[in-house]
Amino acid sequence: MIDFLNLKKINALYSAKLKQLASEVIDSGWYILGDHVKTFEDSLKKYIGVKQAIGVSNGLDALRLILRAYIEMGKLNEGDEVIVPANTYIATILAITENRLKPTLVEPDLNTYNMDISLIEKHITSKTRAIMVVHLYGRACWSKELEYIAQKHNLLIVEDNAQAIGAEWNGVKTGALGHAAGFSFYPGKNLGALGDAGAITTNNSELAEIVRMLANYGGKQKYINDYQGFNCRLDEIQAAFLNYKLSFLDEDNQNRREVAQYYCNRIKNPDIILPSVATNLTTDLSHVWHLFVIRHANRDELQRHMTNKGIQTLIHYPIPPSKQKAYYEYNHMHFPKTEQIANETLSLPIGSHLLKKEIDTIIKTLNTY
Numbered sequence: 233m234i235d236f237l238n239l240k241k242i243n244a245l246y247s248a249k250l251k252q253l254a255s256e257v258i259d260s261g262w263y264i265l266g267d268h269v270k271t272f273e274d275s276l277k278k279y280i281g282v283k284q285a286i287g288v289s290n291g292l293d294a295l296r297l298i299l300r301a302y303i304e305m306g307k308l309n310e311g312d313e314v315i316v317p318a319n320t321y322i323a324t325i326l327a328i329t330e331n332r333l334k335p336t337l338v339e340p341d342l343n344t345y346n347m348d349i350s351l352i353e354k355h356i357t358s359k360t361r362a363i364m365v366v367h368l369y370g371r372a373c374w375s376k377e378l379e380y381i382a383q384k385h386n387l388l389i390v391e392d393n394a395q396a397i398g399a400e401w402n403g404v405k406t407g408a409l410g411h412a413a414g415f416s417f418y419p420g421k422n423l424g425a426l427g428d429a430g431a432i433t434t435n436n437s438e439l440a441e442i443v444r445m446l447a448n449y450g451g452k453q454k455y456i457n458d459y460q461g462f463n464c465r466l467d468e469i470q471a472a473f474l475n476y477k478l479s480f481l482d483e484d485n486q487n488r489r490e491v492a493q494y495y496c497n498r499i500k501n502p503d504i505i506l507p508s509v510a511t512n513l514t515t516d517l518s519h520v521w522h523l524f525v526i527r528h529a530n531r532d533e534l535q536r537h538m539t540n541k542g543i544q545t546l547i548h549y550p551i552p553p554s555k556q557k558a559y560y561e562y563n564h565m566h567f568p569k570t571e572q573i574a575n576e577t578l579s580l581p582i583g584s585h586l587l588k589k590e591i592d593t594i595i596k597t598l599n600t601y
Contacts, residue, residue: 234593236544238585239419243426245584246477250426253472260468265448268468272475273431276415279478280407282433284440287466288447291394291416294430295327295364297464298390298412301442302362303331304459307388312361314390317347317373318554318570320366324392325553327414328364336360337554337562339569343508345525345577346373353381362388367396367406369548370422370488370522374401374409390414393433395522397423398485407433417474422488422522423481429470484584488521489514491582491591495524498595504528505576523548526598527576534601535578541597546579 269287277285288294302308310332316324318337328335336355341348345368363382365373382389389410397415399406407413417429432443445451450461493513496506505527510516528534538545552570554562580594
């Protein structure tokens with residue numbers, strides 16, 4: 233079987249150092265909010281190019297904390313609307329609704345799978361206060377038009393950067409484009425922890441200070457609580473792992489670009505729709521290829537065929553948020569492009585765990601289907 237993802241194989245590349253770091257953390261006797269978290273935060277803010285980085289427990293909490301901090305700052309209020317792509321992963325929507333804000337779902341661009349920026353303005357109402365862009369599958373979702381719309385309507389832009397760490401737009405990394413950004417370091421991400429982990433980046437020092445307090449029970453000091461906060465702290469051991477693996481991120485992202493280029497050059501089945509990309513993927517820094525997503529009219533049949541040939545594929549994502557039982561109030565709404573993506577997309581294996589012969593097998597299997 234060709235695995236979609238093999239975390240054991242991926243982390244084996246770093247295992248000796250990771251084991252050393254684990255021993256150091258264990259021996260230190262300090263496991264929460266220590267030097268390793270501070271070191272990783274410093275490394276991350278330097279890498280992204282921002283003034284502030286805060287390590288947190290996971291990607292959902294990162295987005296949830298950003299929105300909650302803006303509420304505490306008076307920038308958002310209960311019932312305000314947040315524009316968000318209709319085809320995102322459910323965590324993006326959960327972060328909005330958990331703060332008693334209202335998601336306004338916008339269709340994606342079928343060429344990029346990112347939110348169609350040209351549709352945003354017609355969804356803006358007197359209650360709209362923010363846009364949450366999602367750099368889906370690892371591709372930067374940004375434009376001058378987006379910046380103009382946000383400025384014109386005085387809207388916050390929050391980046392869901394869970395899938396795109398290392399991607400750039402005009403020389404600026406995702407995570408430094410908007411007012412604040414949330415990151416996920418779930419083990420399968422391009423920069424993956426060995427457990428749950430996340431982060432927030434921003435240039436707003438007030439936001440960063442409030443986020444830090446909210447993530448630590450709502451206060452700076454133990455037993456003193458300025459806010460009704462949460463327990464969303466990044467563990468020392470995960471921070472140590474992430475700080476080490478961060479130094480290899482650009483190399484790994486470049487490997488992903490090369491595999492994506494290889495796929496695009498060699499998958500020739502006319503019924504398969506490949507990602508719409510620049511001519512030279514290896515030099516296009518706007519995409520870090522967290523996922524390589526194709527489309528096919530008979531996706532489920534194609535997936536069964538791949539499984540029968542010993543190739544594991546996944547679907548990101550089979551049920552849109554608007555069709556989830558959890559969001560029954562949206563179930564009556566119709567988002568044709570979002571639903572088409574849910575019905576047709578298939579994610580191929582991509583990453584450092586793959587051998588060239590395995591990639592060739594995947595291509596041959598697709599071309600002969």
